[in-house]
Amino acid sequence: MIPVTELTHLTIAEARDGLKAKTFSATELTQAHVDAIEKARALNAYVLETPEKALAMAKASDEKIAKGEAGALEGIPLGIKDLFCTEGVVSTAGSKILGNFTPPYESTVTRNLWNDGAVMLGKLNMDEFAMGSSNETSAFGPVVSPWRREGSNVSAGASGAIEGTHLVPGGSSGGSAAAVAAHLCLGATATDTGGSIRQPAAFTGTVGIKPTYGRVSRWGTVAFASSLDQAGPITRTVRDSAIMLRSMASPDPKDTTCVDLPVPDFEAAISRGVKGLKIGIPKDYRIDGMSPEIEQLWHQGAEWLRAAGAEIVEVSLPHTKYALPAYYIVAPAEASSNLARYDGVRYGLRENGRDIVDLYEKSRAAGFGREVKRRIMIGTYVLSAGYYDAYYVRAQKLRTLIKRDFEEVYAKGVHAILTPATPSSAFGIGEKGSGDPVEMYLNDIFTVTVNMAGLPGIAVPAGLDAQGLPLGLQLIGRAFDEETLFAAGQVIEDSAGRIKLPQAWWA
Protein backbone atom coordinates (compact mmCIF):
# COMPACT_ATOMS: atom_id res chain seq x y z
CA MET A 1 0.00 0.00 0.00
CA ILE A 2 1.28 3.45 -0.95
CA PRO A 3 1.47 5.99 1.92
CA VAL A 4 -1.32 8.55 1.74
CA THR A 5 0.98 11.58 1.39
CA GLU A 6 2.52 9.97 -1.67
CA LEU A 7 -0.90 9.63 -3.27
CA THR A 8 -1.43 13.40 -3.10
CA HIS A 9 2.07 13.96 -4.53
CA LEU A 10 1.44 12.03 -7.73
CA THR A 11 1.07 13.76 -11.07
CA ILE A 12 -2.14 13.17 -13.05
CA ALA A 13 -0.14 10.96 -15.45
CA GLU A 14 1.29 8.89 -12.57
CA ALA A 15 -2.11 8.57 -10.89
CA ARG A 16 -3.68 7.48 -14.17
CA ASP A 17 -1.03 4.76 -14.55
CA GLY A 18 -1.37 3.65 -10.92
CA LEU A 19 -5.15 3.38 -11.19
CA LYS A 20 -4.85 1.43 -14.39
CA ALA A 21 -2.33 -0.96 -12.82
CA LYS A 22 -4.61 -1.17 -9.73
CA THR A 23 -1.71 -0.14 -7.45
CA PHE A 24 -4.33 1.87 -5.56
CA SER A 25 -8.03 2.58 -6.01
CA ALA A 26 -9.80 5.78 -7.00
CA THR A 27 -11.43 5.71 -3.57
CA GLU A 28 -8.03 5.62 -1.83
CA LEU A 29 -6.72 8.39 -4.06
CA THR A 30 -9.78 10.56 -3.39
CA GLN A 31 -9.77 9.85 0.37
CA ALA A 32 -6.12 10.95 0.57
CA HIS A 33 -7.10 14.29 -1.00
CA VAL A 34 -10.20 14.70 1.16
CA ASP A 35 -7.97 14.27 4.24
CA ALA A 36 -5.35 16.72 2.94
CA ILE A 37 -8.03 19.34 2.22
CA GLU A 38 -9.43 18.99 5.74
CA LYS A 39 -5.99 19.66 7.24
CA ALA A 40 -5.38 22.65 4.98
CA ARG A 41 -8.46 24.76 5.76
CA ALA A 42 -6.24 27.57 7.03
CA LEU A 43 -5.13 28.16 3.42
CA ASN A 44 -8.75 28.95 2.48
CA ALA A 45 -8.23 27.44 -0.99
CA TYR A 46 -11.62 25.70 -1.08
CA VAL A 47 -14.84 27.67 -0.56
CA LEU A 48 -16.86 24.47 -0.62
CA GLU A 49 -15.69 20.91 0.02
CA THR A 50 -17.78 18.12 -1.50
CA PRO A 51 -16.24 14.97 0.06
CA GLU A 52 -19.39 12.86 -0.19
CA LYS A 53 -19.84 13.63 -3.84
CA ALA A 54 -16.12 13.00 -4.41
CA LEU A 55 -16.22 9.58 -2.77
CA ALA A 56 -19.38 8.62 -4.66
CA MET A 57 -17.72 9.63 -7.94
CA ALA A 58 -14.55 7.71 -6.97
CA LYS A 59 -16.61 4.61 -6.23
CA ALA A 60 -18.22 4.85 -9.66
CA SER A 61 -14.74 5.24 -11.17
CA ASP A 62 -13.49 2.12 -9.38
CA GLU A 63 -16.41 0.19 -10.87
CA LYS A 64 -15.65 1.48 -14.34
CA ILE A 65 -11.94 0.66 -13.98
CA ALA A 66 -12.86 -2.87 -12.84
CA LYS A 67 -15.00 -3.27 -15.95
CA GLY A 68 -12.25 -1.90 -18.19
CA GLU A 69 -14.34 1.13 -19.13
CA ALA A 70 -12.07 3.85 -17.74
CA GLY A 71 -12.26 7.34 -19.27
CA ALA A 72 -9.27 9.58 -19.95
CA LEU A 73 -9.42 11.10 -16.44
CA GLU A 74 -11.02 8.16 -14.65
CA GLY A 75 -10.73 8.53 -10.87
CA ILE A 76 -8.57 11.69 -11.01
CA PRO A 77 -9.54 14.08 -8.16
CA LEU A 78 -9.79 17.70 -9.29
CA GLY A 79 -10.66 21.06 -7.76
CA ILE A 80 -13.11 23.30 -9.64
CA LYS A 81 -12.82 27.08 -9.66
CA ASP A 82 -16.08 28.47 -8.29
CA LEU A 83 -16.73 30.28 -11.57
CA PHE A 84 -17.91 27.02 -13.19
CA CYS A 85 -21.56 26.20 -12.62
CA THR A 86 -21.96 22.72 -11.16
CA GLU A 87 -25.37 21.08 -11.10
CA GLY A 88 -26.82 20.89 -7.60
CA VAL A 89 -23.65 22.34 -6.03
CA VAL A 90 -23.61 25.97 -4.87
CA SER A 91 -21.69 28.19 -7.31
CA THR A 92 -20.74 31.68 -6.13
CA ALA A 93 -18.11 33.24 -8.45
CA GLY A 94 -16.49 34.43 -5.21
CA SER A 95 -19.32 36.92 -4.71
CA LYS A 96 -21.97 37.53 -2.08
CA ILE A 97 -24.43 38.54 -4.78
CA LEU A 98 -24.93 34.96 -5.97
CA GLY A 99 -25.90 33.96 -2.42
CA ASN A 100 -26.71 30.26 -2.36
CA PHE A 101 -27.17 30.03 -6.12
CA THR A 102 -27.43 26.34 -6.98
CA PRO A 103 -27.29 25.81 -10.74
CA PRO A 104 -29.80 23.34 -12.17
CA TYR A 105 -27.27 22.70 -14.97
CA GLU A 106 -23.61 21.78 -15.48
CA SER A 107 -21.03 23.90 -17.34
CA THR A 108 -19.70 22.31 -20.53
CA VAL A 109 -16.14 22.22 -19.13
CA THR A 110 -17.09 20.35 -15.96
CA ARG A 111 -19.51 18.13 -17.89
CA ASN A 112 -16.60 17.14 -20.16
CA LEU A 113 -14.41 16.36 -17.14
CA TRP A 114 -17.06 14.19 -15.46
CA ASN A 115 -17.76 12.42 -18.76
CA ASP A 116 -14.06 11.50 -18.81
CA GLY A 117 -14.30 10.09 -15.27
CA ALA A 118 -12.81 12.91 -13.16
CA VAL A 119 -13.78 13.30 -9.50
CA MET A 120 -14.88 16.64 -7.98
CA LEU A 121 -13.27 17.47 -4.61
CA GLY A 122 -14.96 20.85 -4.21
CA LYS A 123 -15.15 24.46 -5.37
CA LEU A 124 -12.10 26.69 -5.26
CA ASN A 125 -11.72 30.24 -3.97
CA MET A 126 -11.17 33.08 -6.44
CA ASP A 127 -11.29 36.84 -6.81
CA GLU A 128 -14.88 38.06 -6.99
CA PHE A 129 -16.15 37.50 -10.56
CA ALA A 130 -12.49 36.79 -11.48
CA MET A 131 -11.62 40.46 -11.02
CA GLY A 132 -8.28 40.61 -9.27
CA SER A 133 -4.66 39.50 -9.34
CA SER A 134 -4.20 38.39 -5.72
CA ASN A 135 -7.38 36.60 -4.62
CA GLU A 136 -7.93 39.42 -2.13
CA THR A 137 -11.26 40.53 -3.65
CA SER A 138 -13.03 37.24 -2.83
CA ALA A 139 -16.14 37.53 -0.68
CA PHE A 140 -14.81 34.46 1.15
CA GLY A 141 -11.53 36.08 2.19
CA PRO A 142 -8.04 35.78 0.74
CA VAL A 143 -6.24 32.54 -0.06
CA VAL A 144 -2.94 31.90 1.73
CA SER A 145 -0.15 30.87 -0.61
CA PRO A 146 1.53 27.61 0.38
CA TRP A 147 4.80 29.42 -0.45
CA ARG A 148 6.69 31.44 2.17
CA ARG A 149 9.63 33.78 1.72
CA GLU A 150 12.83 32.29 3.03
CA GLY A 151 13.11 33.04 6.74
CA SER A 152 9.52 34.32 6.91
CA ASN A 153 7.52 34.22 10.14
CA VAL A 154 4.42 32.71 8.53
CA SER A 155 3.19 29.61 10.33
CA ALA A 156 0.07 27.76 11.33
CA GLY A 157 -0.82 28.92 14.84
CA ALA A 158 -2.15 26.74 17.64
CA SER A 159 -5.74 27.63 16.70
CA GLY A 160 -5.17 26.46 13.15
CA ALA A 161 -5.16 30.02 11.81
CA ILE A 162 -2.26 31.43 9.83
CA GLU A 163 0.13 33.69 11.75
CA GLY A 164 2.41 36.27 10.15
CA THR A 165 2.15 38.19 6.90
CA HIS A 166 1.53 35.60 4.27
CA LEU A 167 1.92 35.80 0.50
CA VAL A 168 -0.87 35.92 -2.05
CA PRO A 169 -1.17 33.01 -4.52
CA GLY A 170 -2.02 35.44 -7.34
CA GLY A 171 -5.39 35.70 -8.98
CA SER A 172 -7.99 35.47 -10.01
CA SER A 173 -7.55 31.67 -9.96
CA GLY A 174 -5.78 31.89 -6.58
CA GLY A 175 -7.62 28.97 -4.99
CA SER A 176 -6.87 26.79 -8.02
CA ALA A 177 -3.13 27.60 -7.99
CA ALA A 178 -2.79 27.25 -4.20
CA ALA A 179 -4.69 23.94 -4.13
CA VAL A 180 -2.52 22.44 -6.89
CA ALA A 181 0.74 23.69 -5.30
CA ALA A 182 -0.33 22.48 -1.82
CA HIS A 183 -1.29 19.01 -3.12
CA LEU A 184 -4.98 19.49 -2.35
CA CYS A 185 -5.97 18.15 -5.80
CA LEU A 186 -4.12 16.66 -8.75
CA GLY A 187 -5.22 19.49 -11.04
CA ALA A 188 -7.72 22.33 -11.08
CA THR A 189 -9.87 24.20 -13.54
CA ALA A 190 -9.20 27.91 -13.86
CA THR A 191 -10.14 30.83 -16.10
CA ASP A 192 -8.12 33.64 -17.64
CA THR A 193 -9.42 37.03 -18.81
CA GLY A 194 -6.20 39.05 -18.49
CA GLY A 195 -3.77 36.62 -16.86
CA SER A 196 -5.85 34.85 -14.22
CA ILE A 197 -4.47 31.38 -15.01
CA ARG A 198 -0.88 32.27 -15.89
CA GLN A 199 -0.09 34.78 -13.13
CA PRO A 200 -1.20 32.55 -10.20
CA ALA A 201 0.54 29.59 -11.85
CA ALA A 202 3.76 31.62 -12.00
CA PHE A 203 3.36 32.71 -8.35
CA THR A 204 2.91 29.14 -7.11
CA GLY A 205 5.37 27.13 -9.22
CA THR A 206 2.62 25.44 -11.22
CA VAL A 207 1.79 25.15 -14.93
CA GLY A 208 -1.13 27.15 -16.34
CA ILE A 209 -2.36 27.39 -19.91
CA LYS A 210 -4.86 29.82 -21.36
CA PRO A 211 -5.92 28.20 -24.63
CA THR A 212 -6.80 30.07 -27.82
CA TYR A 213 -10.08 31.98 -27.55
CA GLY A 214 -12.72 29.55 -28.79
CA ARG A 215 -10.86 26.35 -27.90
CA VAL A 216 -12.85 25.77 -24.70
CA SER A 217 -16.58 26.36 -24.32
CA ARG A 218 -17.63 29.23 -22.08
CA TRP A 219 -21.13 27.80 -21.57
CA GLY A 220 -22.05 27.58 -17.90
CA THR A 221 -18.98 29.52 -16.79
CA VAL A 222 -19.93 32.78 -15.08
CA ALA A 223 -19.09 35.56 -17.56
CA PHE A 224 -16.70 38.42 -16.79
CA ALA A 225 -15.58 39.80 -20.19
CA SER A 226 -16.96 37.52 -22.87
CA SER A 227 -14.54 38.42 -25.68
CA LEU A 228 -11.53 37.69 -23.43
CA ASP A 229 -12.63 34.89 -21.05
CA GLN A 230 -11.18 31.44 -21.64
CA ALA A 231 -10.91 28.43 -19.33
CA GLY A 232 -7.86 26.23 -18.90
CA PRO A 233 -6.16 23.95 -16.36
CA ILE A 234 -3.62 24.55 -13.58
CA THR A 235 -1.47 21.48 -12.93
CA ARG A 236 1.93 20.49 -11.54
CA THR A 237 3.50 19.44 -14.87
CA VAL A 238 3.30 20.30 -18.55
CA ARG A 239 2.17 16.75 -19.34
CA ASP A 240 -0.71 17.04 -16.84
CA SER A 241 -1.68 20.35 -18.41
CA ALA A 242 -1.90 18.67 -21.81
CA ILE A 243 -3.95 15.76 -20.41
CA MET A 244 -6.41 18.02 -18.64
CA LEU A 245 -6.87 20.52 -21.48
CA ARG A 246 -7.73 17.72 -23.87
CA SER A 247 -10.64 16.74 -21.64
CA MET A 248 -11.80 20.31 -20.96
CA ALA A 249 -11.88 21.35 -24.63
CA SER A 250 -14.61 20.39 -27.08
CA PRO A 251 -16.75 21.94 -29.75
CA ASP A 252 -20.04 23.11 -28.20
CA PRO A 253 -23.27 24.05 -29.95
CA LYS A 254 -24.22 26.00 -26.80
CA ASP A 255 -21.36 28.52 -27.26
CA THR A 256 -21.35 30.26 -30.65
CA THR A 257 -17.74 31.45 -30.11
CA CYS A 258 -16.47 27.92 -29.44
CA VAL A 259 -14.82 26.57 -32.61
CA ASP A 260 -15.78 23.41 -34.44
CA LEU A 261 -12.21 22.11 -34.55
CA PRO A 262 -11.20 18.63 -33.44
CA VAL A 263 -9.27 18.65 -30.13
CA PRO A 264 -5.71 17.38 -30.78
CA ASP A 265 -3.96 14.80 -28.60
CA PHE A 266 -2.04 17.48 -26.68
CA GLU A 267 -0.14 14.90 -24.62
CA ALA A 268 1.40 13.49 -27.80
CA ALA A 269 2.81 16.96 -28.56
CA ILE A 270 4.95 17.27 -25.42
CA SER A 271 7.69 15.01 -26.75
CA ARG A 272 8.03 16.88 -30.07
CA GLY A 273 10.84 19.12 -28.86
CA VAL A 274 11.68 22.50 -30.38
CA LYS A 275 14.26 21.50 -32.98
CA GLY A 276 13.89 23.75 -36.01
CA LEU A 277 11.34 26.03 -34.34
CA LYS A 278 11.78 29.78 -34.40
CA ILE A 279 11.19 31.38 -30.99
CA GLY A 280 10.71 35.15 -30.80
CA ILE A 281 11.99 37.35 -27.96
CA PRO A 282 9.95 40.59 -27.97
CA LYS A 283 12.18 43.51 -27.03
CA ASP A 284 9.08 45.51 -26.07
CA TYR A 285 8.61 43.33 -22.99
CA ARG A 286 11.85 44.67 -21.50
CA ILE A 287 10.08 47.17 -19.28
CA ASP A 288 11.62 49.87 -17.09
CA GLY A 289 12.43 48.67 -13.62
CA MET A 290 12.25 44.98 -14.50
CA SER A 291 14.10 43.02 -11.84
CA PRO A 292 17.51 41.66 -12.89
CA GLU A 293 16.35 38.23 -11.69
CA ILE A 294 13.43 38.20 -14.16
CA GLU A 295 15.69 39.47 -16.92
CA GLN A 296 18.24 36.74 -16.13
CA LEU A 297 15.55 34.02 -16.07
CA TRP A 298 14.18 35.17 -19.41
CA HIS A 299 17.67 35.01 -20.93
CA GLN A 300 18.16 31.56 -19.39
CA GLY A 301 14.86 30.36 -20.89
CA ALA A 302 15.97 31.45 -24.36
CA GLU A 303 19.28 29.61 -23.86
CA TRP A 304 17.47 26.40 -22.85
CA LEU A 305 15.35 26.54 -26.00
CA ARG A 306 18.41 27.30 -28.13
CA ALA A 307 20.26 24.36 -26.60
CA ALA A 308 17.30 22.14 -27.51
CA GLY A 309 17.59 23.16 -31.14
CA ALA A 310 15.36 26.23 -31.50
CA GLU A 311 16.40 29.34 -33.35
CA ILE A 312 16.08 32.42 -31.15
CA VAL A 313 15.17 35.68 -32.90
CA GLU A 314 14.43 39.15 -31.61
CA VAL A 315 10.95 40.35 -32.55
CA SER A 316 8.95 43.52 -32.05
CA LEU A 317 5.40 43.91 -30.74
CA PRO A 318 5.30 47.71 -30.70
CA HIS A 319 1.79 48.15 -29.24
CA THR A 320 2.51 46.03 -26.15
CA LYS A 321 2.45 48.98 -23.75
CA TYR A 322 -1.08 49.88 -24.80
CA ALA A 323 -2.54 46.44 -24.12
CA LEU A 324 -3.14 47.00 -20.41
CA PRO A 325 -4.83 50.42 -20.69
CA ALA A 326 -6.96 49.15 -23.62
CA TYR A 327 -7.87 46.10 -21.51
CA TYR A 328 -9.06 48.38 -18.68
CA ILE A 329 -11.62 49.82 -21.07
CA VAL A 330 -12.71 46.67 -22.92
CA ALA A 331 -12.93 44.31 -19.92
CA PRO A 332 -14.90 46.65 -17.60
CA ALA A 333 -17.21 47.58 -20.50
CA GLU A 334 -18.07 43.94 -21.10
CA ALA A 335 -18.28 43.29 -17.35
CA SER A 336 -20.74 46.14 -16.81
CA SER A 337 -22.98 44.55 -19.41
CA ASN A 338 -22.54 40.95 -18.23
CA LEU A 339 -23.06 41.79 -14.57
CA ALA A 340 -26.29 43.70 -15.26
CA ARG A 341 -28.04 40.35 -14.78
CA TYR A 342 -27.47 40.45 -11.00
CA ASP A 343 -30.59 42.39 -10.14
CA GLY A 344 -31.94 40.71 -7.00
CA VAL A 345 -34.93 39.36 -8.93
CA ARG A 346 -34.07 36.07 -10.61
CA TYR A 347 -31.43 34.63 -8.29
CA GLY A 348 -29.06 35.55 -5.53
CA LEU A 349 -29.10 38.28 -2.96
CA ARG A 350 -32.05 40.65 -2.69
CA GLU A 351 -32.43 43.80 -0.63
CA ASN A 352 -35.96 45.11 -0.69
CA GLY A 353 -36.59 48.67 -1.82
CA ARG A 354 -39.44 51.10 -2.19
CA ASP A 355 -39.61 50.44 -5.94
CA ILE A 356 -37.89 48.23 -8.51
CA VAL A 357 -34.97 50.62 -9.15
CA ASP A 358 -34.38 50.99 -5.42
CA LEU A 359 -34.41 47.20 -5.11
CA TYR A 360 -31.81 46.89 -7.90
CA GLU A 361 -29.56 49.59 -6.46
CA LYS A 362 -29.69 48.27 -2.90
CA SER A 363 -29.22 44.62 -3.91
CA ARG A 364 -26.23 45.44 -6.10
CA ALA A 365 -24.71 47.77 -3.49
CA ALA A 366 -24.95 45.03 -0.86
CA GLY A 367 -23.92 42.14 -3.11
CA PHE A 368 -20.91 43.41 -5.06
CA GLY A 369 -17.51 44.07 -3.50
CA ARG A 370 -15.43 47.21 -4.06
CA GLU A 371 -13.34 46.05 -7.00
CA VAL A 372 -16.39 44.75 -8.87
CA LYS A 373 -18.33 48.00 -8.28
CA ARG A 374 -15.33 49.98 -9.48
CA ARG A 375 -15.09 48.00 -12.72
CA ILE A 376 -18.83 48.07 -13.41
CA MET A 377 -18.77 51.84 -12.96
CA ILE A 378 -15.74 52.34 -15.25
CA GLY A 379 -17.45 50.13 -17.83
CA THR A 380 -20.70 52.05 -17.51
CA TYR A 381 -18.82 55.32 -17.96
CA VAL A 382 -16.83 54.30 -21.05
CA LEU A 383 -19.99 53.01 -22.72
CA SER A 384 -22.12 56.03 -21.82
CA ALA A 385 -23.38 58.56 -24.33
CA GLY A 386 -20.66 60.95 -25.45
CA TYR A 387 -17.73 58.77 -24.27
CA TYR A 388 -18.28 55.60 -26.31
CA ASP A 389 -16.09 56.66 -29.27
CA ALA A 390 -13.38 58.28 -27.17
CA TYR A 391 -12.89 55.23 -24.98
CA TYR A 392 -14.52 52.03 -26.16
CA VAL A 393 -14.10 52.36 -29.93
CA ARG A 394 -10.52 53.62 -29.51
CA ALA A 395 -9.68 50.64 -27.26
CA GLN A 396 -11.13 48.23 -29.83
CA LYS A 397 -8.95 49.85 -32.50
CA LEU A 398 -5.91 49.35 -30.26
CA ARG A 399 -6.94 45.73 -29.95
CA THR A 400 -6.77 45.41 -33.73
CA LEU A 401 -3.24 46.87 -33.66
CA ILE A 402 -2.13 44.56 -30.83
CA LYS A 403 -3.36 41.53 -32.73
CA ARG A 404 -1.72 42.80 -35.94
CA ASP A 405 1.66 42.99 -34.12
CA PHE A 406 1.43 39.26 -33.39
CA GLU A 407 0.25 38.41 -36.90
CA GLU A 408 3.25 40.21 -38.41
CA VAL A 409 5.67 38.31 -36.17
CA TYR A 410 4.06 34.95 -36.96
CA ALA A 411 4.03 35.78 -40.69
CA LYS A 412 7.84 35.97 -40.49
CA GLY A 413 7.96 32.30 -39.53
CA VAL A 414 8.08 32.64 -35.74
CA HIS A 415 6.36 29.66 -34.07
CA ALA A 416 6.12 30.93 -30.50
CA ILE A 417 7.17 33.88 -28.37
CA LEU A 418 9.00 33.70 -25.02
CA THR A 419 8.41 36.30 -22.28
CA PRO A 420 8.45 36.47 -18.49
CA ALA A 421 5.06 35.48 -17.00
CA THR A 422 4.95 38.23 -14.36
CA PRO A 423 7.01 41.33 -13.53
CA SER A 424 7.83 39.97 -10.02
CA SER A 425 7.39 36.97 -7.73
CA ALA A 426 4.43 36.77 -5.32
CA PHE A 427 3.82 39.74 -3.01
CA GLY A 428 2.42 39.91 0.49
CA ILE A 429 -1.21 40.25 1.44
CA GLY A 430 -2.35 43.88 1.55
CA GLU A 431 0.86 45.04 -0.12
CA LYS A 432 -0.53 46.23 -3.43
CA GLY A 433 -3.38 48.28 -4.81
CA SER A 434 -4.92 49.60 -1.59
CA GLY A 435 -4.67 53.23 -2.69
CA ASP A 436 -4.27 53.03 -6.45
CA PRO A 437 -6.01 50.15 -8.25
CA VAL A 438 -3.59 50.51 -11.20
CA GLU A 439 -0.69 49.24 -9.04
CA MET A 440 -2.44 45.85 -8.87
CA TYR A 441 -3.42 45.92 -12.54
CA LEU A 442 0.26 46.14 -13.59
CA ASN A 443 0.69 42.49 -12.55
CA ASP A 444 -0.95 41.47 -15.81
CA ILE A 445 1.32 43.52 -18.05
CA PHE A 446 2.93 40.46 -19.73
CA THR A 447 -0.19 38.28 -19.91
CA VAL A 448 -2.94 40.66 -20.99
CA THR A 449 -1.73 41.11 -24.59
CA VAL A 450 -2.46 37.42 -25.17
CA ASN A 451 -6.14 37.77 -24.20
CA MET A 452 -6.47 40.93 -26.27
CA ALA A 453 -5.21 38.99 -29.32
CA GLY A 454 -7.13 35.79 -28.50
CA LEU A 455 -3.94 33.70 -28.60
CA PRO A 456 -2.85 30.76 -26.44
CA GLY A 457 -0.30 31.31 -23.65
CA ILE A 458 1.29 28.95 -21.13
CA ALA A 459 3.15 29.76 -17.91
CA VAL A 460 5.78 27.23 -16.86
CA PRO A 461 7.82 27.40 -13.63
CA ALA A 462 11.44 28.14 -14.49
CA GLY A 463 13.27 28.90 -11.26
CA LEU A 464 13.28 30.50 -7.81
CA ASP A 465 14.19 34.06 -6.89
CA ALA A 466 16.54 35.14 -4.09
CA GLN A 467 13.66 34.90 -1.59
CA GLY A 468 13.08 31.28 -2.58
CA LEU A 469 9.85 32.06 -4.45
CA PRO A 470 8.92 30.62 -7.86
CA LEU A 471 9.17 32.56 -11.12
CA GLY A 472 7.56 31.55 -14.38
CA LEU A 473 8.18 31.99 -18.08
CA GLN A 474 5.41 32.48 -20.60
CA LEU A 475 5.21 31.08 -24.12
CA ILE A 476 2.72 32.65 -26.53
CA GLY A 477 1.62 30.64 -29.55
CA ARG A 478 -0.21 30.97 -32.82
CA ALA A 479 -4.00 30.69 -32.72
CA PHE A 480 -5.06 27.06 -32.14
CA ASP A 481 -1.46 25.87 -31.86
CA GLU A 482 -1.39 24.90 -28.19
CA GLU A 483 0.65 21.86 -29.25
CA THR A 484 3.77 23.96 -29.87
CA LEU A 485 3.33 25.52 -26.42
CA PHE A 486 3.23 22.10 -24.79
CA ALA A 487 6.32 21.01 -26.76
CA ALA A 488 8.32 24.14 -25.83
CA GLY A 489 6.92 24.17 -22.29
CA GLN A 490 8.19 20.63 -21.79
CA VAL A 491 11.69 21.75 -22.84
CA ILE A 492 11.60 24.51 -20.21
CA GLU A 493 10.33 22.11 -17.55
CA ASP A 494 13.04 19.56 -18.40
CA SER A 495 15.77 22.21 -18.42
CA ALA A 496 14.68 23.99 -15.22
CA GLY A 497 13.88 20.79 -13.37
CA ARG A 498 10.56 20.42 -11.56
CA ILE A 499 10.18 23.09 -8.87
CA LYS A 500 10.15 21.56 -5.39
CA LEU A 501 6.79 22.54 -3.94
CA PRO A 502 6.50 23.57 -0.27
CA GLN A 503 6.19 21.04 2.56
CA ALA A 504 2.81 21.04 4.31
CA TRP A 505 3.72 23.56 7.07
CA TRP A 506 0.01 24.41 7.43
CA ALA A 507 -1.17 20.91 8.34
Next chain:
Amino acid sequence: MSVDEKTVRRIAHLARIAVTDEEVPHLQGELNAILDFVEQLNEVNVEGVEPMTSVTPMVMKKRQDGVTDGGYPEKIVQNAPATEDSFFLVPKVVE
Protein backbone atom coordinates in the same frame (compact mmCIF):
# COMPACT_ATOMS: atom_id res chain seq x y z
CA MET B 1 -10.60 63.33 -18.73
CA SER B 2 -11.64 63.06 -15.11
CA VAL B 3 -14.93 62.72 -13.29
CA ASP B 4 -16.41 64.96 -10.58
CA GLU B 5 -18.63 63.87 -7.69
CA LYS B 6 -21.80 64.59 -9.62
CA THR B 7 -20.65 62.36 -12.47
CA VAL B 8 -19.74 59.56 -10.05
CA ARG B 9 -23.31 59.65 -8.68
CA ARG B 10 -24.72 59.66 -12.21
CA ILE B 11 -22.60 56.66 -13.25
CA ALA B 12 -23.59 54.81 -10.07
CA HIS B 13 -27.24 55.39 -10.88
CA LEU B 14 -26.77 54.26 -14.50
CA ALA B 15 -25.05 51.12 -13.16
CA ARG B 16 -27.86 50.66 -10.60
CA ILE B 17 -25.51 50.62 -7.64
CA ALA B 18 -26.49 52.64 -4.55
CA VAL B 19 -23.55 54.68 -3.21
CA THR B 20 -23.25 56.44 0.14
CA ASP B 21 -21.94 59.98 0.63
CA GLU B 22 -18.77 58.54 2.19
CA GLU B 23 -18.10 56.25 -0.79
CA VAL B 24 -18.35 58.93 -3.47
CA PRO B 25 -14.96 60.66 -2.92
CA HIS B 26 -13.15 57.28 -2.76
CA LEU B 27 -14.81 56.07 -5.94
CA GLN B 28 -14.02 59.37 -7.60
CA GLY B 29 -10.31 58.99 -6.77
CA GLU B 30 -10.18 55.37 -7.94
CA LEU B 31 -12.09 56.01 -11.16
CA ASN B 32 -9.87 58.97 -11.96
CA ALA B 33 -6.74 56.87 -11.35
CA ILE B 34 -8.02 54.37 -13.93
CA LEU B 35 -9.03 57.10 -16.38
CA ASP B 36 -5.56 58.69 -16.02
CA PHE B 37 -3.99 55.33 -16.77
CA VAL B 38 -6.00 54.75 -19.95
CA GLU B 39 -5.28 58.30 -21.13
CA GLN B 40 -2.06 57.07 -22.82
CA LEU B 41 -4.15 55.47 -25.57
CA ASN B 42 -4.53 58.96 -27.01
CA GLU B 43 -0.85 58.88 -28.05
CA VAL B 44 -1.62 56.31 -30.74
CA ASN B 45 -2.74 57.30 -34.20
CA VAL B 46 -5.73 55.05 -34.88
CA GLU B 47 -6.76 56.79 -38.07
CA GLY B 48 -8.19 54.23 -40.50
CA VAL B 49 -7.88 51.29 -38.07
CA GLU B 50 -10.92 49.04 -37.86
CA PRO B 51 -12.17 48.42 -34.32
CA MET B 52 -11.98 44.72 -33.42
CA THR B 53 -15.31 42.94 -33.39
CA SER B 54 -14.20 39.29 -33.34
CA VAL B 55 -10.88 38.08 -31.96
CA THR B 56 -10.72 34.78 -33.86
CA PRO B 57 -11.59 34.70 -37.54
CA MET B 58 -14.60 32.44 -37.57
CA VAL B 59 -18.04 32.23 -39.03
CA MET B 60 -20.81 32.57 -36.48
CA LYS B 61 -22.44 29.22 -35.90
CA LYS B 62 -26.10 29.13 -36.73
CA ARG B 63 -28.85 26.66 -35.98
CA GLN B 64 -32.48 26.16 -36.96
CA ASP B 65 -34.69 28.81 -35.41
CA GLY B 66 -36.72 26.39 -33.34
CA VAL B 67 -37.45 25.53 -29.73
CA THR B 68 -34.72 23.16 -28.48
CA ASP B 69 -35.00 23.62 -24.74
CA GLY B 70 -37.41 24.61 -22.01
CA GLY B 71 -40.56 23.37 -20.35
CA TYR B 72 -39.24 23.50 -16.79
CA PRO B 73 -40.42 26.74 -15.16
CA GLU B 74 -39.81 25.34 -11.67
CA LYS B 75 -36.09 25.06 -12.49
CA ILE B 76 -36.01 28.59 -13.87
CA VAL B 77 -37.41 30.13 -10.69
CA GLN B 78 -35.87 27.77 -8.15
CA ASN B 79 -33.08 30.20 -7.21
CA ALA B 80 -35.25 33.34 -7.10
CA PRO B 81 -35.56 35.21 -3.80
CA ALA B 82 -39.35 35.70 -4.25
CA THR B 83 -41.72 33.79 -6.54
CA GLU B 84 -45.37 32.90 -6.89
CA ASP B 85 -46.73 30.22 -9.25
CA SER B 86 -43.54 30.14 -11.39
CA PHE B 87 -43.41 33.95 -11.63
CA PHE B 88 -40.70 36.25 -10.30
CA LEU B 89 -42.05 38.69 -7.73
CA VAL B 90 -40.99 42.35 -7.83
CA PRO B 91 -42.36 45.54 -6.24
CA LYS B 92 -45.18 47.19 -8.16
CA VAL B 93 -43.73 48.67 -11.38
CA VAL B 94 -46.82 50.21 -13.04
CA GLU B 95 -49.27 52.28 -11.04
